[in-house]
Amino acid sequence: MTAQRQQAVSASASAEPAGPEAPPAVSLRGVVKRFGGFTAVDGLDLDVPAGTCLGLLGPNGAGKSTTMKLLTAQAIADEGEITVLGFAVPRESKRARAAMGVVPQQDNLDEELTARENLEVFAHLYRVPRRARREAVDDALALAHLTGRRLTKVDDLSGGMRRRLLIARGLVHRPALVLLDEPTVGLDPQVRAELWGLIDGLRSRGTTVLMSTHYIEEAERLADGCALMSHGRVVARGGPAELVAEHAGERVVEHYGPPDRLEAVERIARAAGLPTRRTGPSVSVLKAETIPPSLADELGPDGVRRAASLEDVFVVLTGERVE
Numbered sequence: 001m002t003a004q005r006q007q008a009v010s011a012s013a014s015a016e017p018a019g020p021e022a023p024p025a026v027s028l029r030g031v032v033k034r035f036g037g038f039t040a041v042d043g044l045d046l047d048v049p050a051g052t053c054l055g056l057l058g059p060n061g062a063g064k065s066t067t068m069k070l071l072t073a074q075a076i077a078d079e080g081e082i083t084v085l086g087f088a089v090p091r092e093s094k095r096a097r098a099a100m101g102v103v104p105q106q107d108n109l110d111e112e113l114t115a116r117e118n119l120e121v122f123a124h125l126y127r128v129p130r131r132a133r134r135e136a137v138d139d140a141l142a143l144a145h146l147t148g149r150r151l152t153k154v155d156d157l158s159g160g161m162r163r164r165l166l167i168a169r170g171l172v173h174r175p176a177l178v179l180l181d182e183p184t185v186g187l188d189p190q191v192r193a194e195l196w197g198l199i200d201g202l203r204s205r206g207t208t209v210l211m212s213t214h215y216i217e218e219a220e221r222l223a224d225g226c227a228l229m230s231h232g233r234v235v236a237r238g239g240p241a242e243l244v245a246e247h248a249g250e251r252v253v254e255h256y257g258p259p260d261r262l263e264a265v266e267r268i269a270r271a272a273g274l275p276t277r278r279t280g281p282s283v284s285v286l287k288a289e290t291i292p293p294s295l296a297d298e299l300g301p302d303g304v305r306r307a308a309s310l311e312d313v314f315v316v317l318t319g320e321r322v323e
């Protein structure tokens with residue numbers, strides 16, 4: 001293991017947050033992935049600093065899952081360079097995979113086995129030494145709040161418990177890096193909140209987390225940093241609050257009315273250099289705190305004020321919507 005690799009692995013595995021000088025846990029440079037004539041990942045540059053949670057945020061089809069698959073070498077890039085925990089992928093993907101945990105979007109637990117047995121199988125596959133296996137499995141069960149259900153067959157677990165077990169399975173070998181592909185997709189709000197608690201707990205253990213999601217709220221709550229992805233590229237990168245401040249400002253004013261009124265609002269705002277977005281029957285004017293009084297008069301008094309959000313940023317930068 002090179003010194004850089006050693007640093008990447010141990011920085012993410014340690015309880016202390018990694019310093020800015022630590023090498024990134026994941027690095028992609030100019031990565032391209034094509035399926036036939038279609039380019040799913042289009043020159044992607046992305047770093048995930050060790051010890052942080054990065055949210056890869058984008059609508060369906062943005063290329064998030066393909067990016068995850070490139071990191072595990074389930075898909076092979078046509079161009080570019082990928083490093084995971086200091087290992088070059090796909091060349092050293094076997095070693096990279098052994099050091100990371102992968103939590104897939106689809107539940108592929110063994111339903112005939114108990115929660116505990118599912119984890120034991122993976123502890124074995126991940127080559128956790130025999131003498132350390134029991135403790136590793138117990139730890140993963142505790143982290144996922146499943147100790148009391150360890151002897152329950154997967155078939156008899158609730159949907160939320162199965163999801164927690166799936167995450168626990170990806171953690172059983174105490175990886176320095178965990179890839180979570182849409183961890184809460186399709187789950188009800190209560191189960192989602194439970195999982196958020198679990199994912200948040202990973203960060204306090206110093207684990208690096210790369211999480212794809214199309215839920216804005218998920219990224220806002222969990223991620224230290226967000227990469228907004230659209231059509232296979234990262235279009236903006238930063239902390240959720242930073243991105244909102246930079247691209248949408250503090251406040252937004254929503255104007256409702258007939259189409260010609262909305263067009264007039266857009267025209268006036270854009271002439272003044274203010275970003276706008278359409279939402280069904282309204283036009284939102286972003287960075288509203290910078291609107292001078294004369295322009296506010298021109299826009300009219302009918303606007304509804306609200307705080308700017310990451311969703312505003314996404315729509316303004318990509319023209320697409322996420323939930």
Ligand SMILES: Nc1ncnc2c1ncn2[C@@H]1O[C@H](COP(=O)(O)OP(=O)(O)OP(=O)(O)O)[C@@H](O)[C@H]1O
Pocket residue numbers: 035038039040058059060061062063064065066067214
């Ligand atoms: N094996 C494949 N063959 C052909 N096209 C593919 C393949 N895998 C993905 N794609 C296409 O690549 C694009 C990006 O897909 P990807 O699954 O990475 O998006 P995503 O951002 O993860 O969205 P979702 O949340 O829907 O999974 C989509 O248009 C998809 O149809």
